[in-house]
Amino acid sequence: MIRLAPRAAQVAIVCFLCGALLLAAAPPRTEIVEYPSGSEMVRGFLAPPGMPGRHAAILVIHGDAGLNEWVREQARKFAAQGYVALAVDLYRGRVAADDQEAHELARGLPDDRALRDVEAAFAYLSARKDVSSARIGVIGRQLGGWFALQLAIHEPRLAACAVSDAALPTDFGGLARIRAQILGNFGADQRGISANQIEAFKGALHTQGVQADVKVYPGAGGDFENPANTHRYRQEAAADAWARDLAFFSRNLGK
16 A cells, blocks of 8 residues: 655645535536427527436526526526526527617517427426436526416426516416426516516415415516616525525425
8 A cells, every 4th residue: 555655645635625626616517408499409508517317407498688698697506506407598599788679589589489499498308317307497587487387387297487577377277287386586666567466376376276485575676686687686685586496496306
C-alpha cells in the first residue's frame, strides 16, 4: 500500500474535496433537444439533473414573452433540485423584446398547435430513460399557465400542475377530467383576472373533487415573479411563490 507523507496526504485530501465541491456546484448540463409534434419537429431546452437513475420531470411552459433566459433559468433551477426539466418553445424560436411584442406573439399563437406541442413535450419526457413517467408535472406562467391547465385536462397521466398569472377557463366542464394536483399563484392586481374569477375557479375545482391550493398575493400584478421585469417584480411574493412551487412538486412528484 502506498503511504503518503502527512503534508502530501493533506494536499491530496484538499484537492479531492475541492474537486468534489466543484462538481457539486457545477450548473446542470443543458442542451437543445428535438421531438416530433404532429408532422413537425420542434425544439425544447432540456436541463437534466446530471445524476444516474430515473427522476421525476417538470415541463416548463413559458409566458407571453417566449422562451427567454429567465425561463431557461427556471429549468436549470428545477434540474438543480433533482428534476429532469424541459422548457418548451411554443413560438418556434421567437422571443419578445418588450411587452407590446409579447402581447402580439401571445395573440398570434394558434391554440391547437400550442396544445399539440405541449402534449408532444409530455410524450417526449415520458419516453426518456432517465424519467419516471408516472412522476411528471408541469408549470406555466401567463399563457403557459393556460396551456398547463389544458394539459392537465387532456392528459390523465400528469401528476401535478402549477400555474401563475394564468388565464382561467370560464367553462368548467373539462375540470372533471383533471387527475393532477393543482397549485395556483396569482397577483391580486393582475389585469384580466379578477378575484371573482379566481374564487369561481377554486370553487369549480373543489366541486369536481380536484385537489387545489390557490394563493393570491396582494400588491402583485402579472409577471410578479420575473426579476427581469423590474417594474412588476415583487421580491417577497416571488420568493414565497417559488417556495410553494418547490414544496408542491416535492410533495406530489418526489425526485
